[in-house]
Amino acid sequence: MLKLPKSAVLTLSALALAMSTQVAMAKDSVKSVAVTAIVEHPALDAARDGILDALNEAGYKQGENLKWQYQSAQGNTGTAAQIARKFIGDKADVLVGIATPTAQALAAGTKQIPIVFTAVTDPVQAQLTPSWEASGTNVTGVSDVLELDKQIDLIKEIVPEVKKVGMVYNPGEANSVAVVEAFKKLLPEHGLELVEAAAPRTVDVRNAALSLAGKVDVIYTNTDNNVVSAYEAMAKVGNDTKTPLIASDTDSVKRGAIAALGVDYRDLGVQTGRIVVRILEGEAPGSIAPQTSDNLQLFINVTAAEKQGVLLTEDLLLRATEIIR
Incomplete structure (x- = not known):
């Protein structure tokens, strides 16, 4: 066993004490975390709650040593920019952008204040980070990207x-455009064809879904915020026209999709919150590489399957994380 000199032991002890004192001082002072989401829907709300849970677990409590701000842009990119300007002007210690448009609004407004994104499918495509490596900038975060072959x-x-797969999406959302472009390349390799329907606004979702009915064998929805916000309208179209709906957002299964293989957004939020904690305690965002989640869950809605004319196999039901009836 290696025995360190007494002077080295004292030096290491002093270093450990200094580090623990620095963390304790950080938690004694009030830290400000400002969170903004492009819209409120179950997945993004779960991510927000997970962030706060992680902060609380790390000892940051509202009303004590944490100033927590949250605002939703209600689906409006102009409002997202206004919220970003306010939070930047407030000089928050860490800014958090939930979903691509809000993260982009924050990143466009400051190169100094740390920014942590979450529920962003492709941060590189969204120009939030130059690559999937540690960026050296003020931006890092957690992606909800999924392996499309599994989808x-x-x-x-x-x-x-299935021969034709329909997809309703917002062409103005980088997340969705990235998935559409990837599907265009991947689906033909599986003998399938993609049929697109644009929904640039939440109110366009129903008509976009209707335009696909009778032309496709199934409609797949990614985590497009317009679509997820109006999923009940999607489900009604699926039920009325017997068009199966398959999602990538597990909360959408509770709202009418037959199935989804996706991330747990509360867990994604907790993972994001832990990055926020690291930054609050002195780590530079540019030294933290963007992360993804490996915690995939399979949700099945038996009632939706019946309404949309699909017979589920016993094997699929046995593999399900959760079955909604």
Whole structure:
């Protein structure tokens, strides 16, 4: 066993004491975390709550040593920019952008204040980070990107006769554009064809879904915020026209999709919150590489399957994390 000199032991002890004192001082002083989301819906709300849970677990409490601000842009990118300007003007210690448009608004407004994104599918495509490596900038975060081959496998398992896959999406949302472009390349490799329907506003979702009915064998929805916000309208179209709906957002299954293989957004928020804690305690955002989640869950809605004319296999039901009836 290696025995350190007494002077080295004292030096290491002093260093450890200094580090613990620095963390304790950080938690004694009030820290400000300002969080903004593009819109309120179950997945993004769960991410927000997970962030706050992680802060609380780390000892940051509202009304004691944490100033917590939260605002939703209600689906309006202009409002997102206004909120970003306010939070930047408030000089928050860490800014958090939930979903691509709000993260982009924050990143456009400051190169100094640390920014942590979450629920962003492709931060590189969204120009939030130059790569998936530590950026050296003021931006880092957690992506909800999914392996699309697994999504296609799920589509084929639920609708074995599928030939055409429909997708409703907002062409102004980088997340969705990235998924559409990837699907255009991947689906033909599986013998499938993509049929697109644009929904630039939440109110456009129903008509976009209706335009696909009768033209596609299934409609797949990613985490497009317009679509998720109006998922009940999507579900009504699916039920009325017997068009199966498969999602990537597990909360959408509770709202009418047949199935989803996706991340747990509360867990995603907790993962994001832990990055916020690291920054509050002195770590530079540019030294933290963007992260992804490996915690995939399979949700199944048996009632939705019946309404949309799909017979689920016993094997699929046995693999489900949660079954909604």
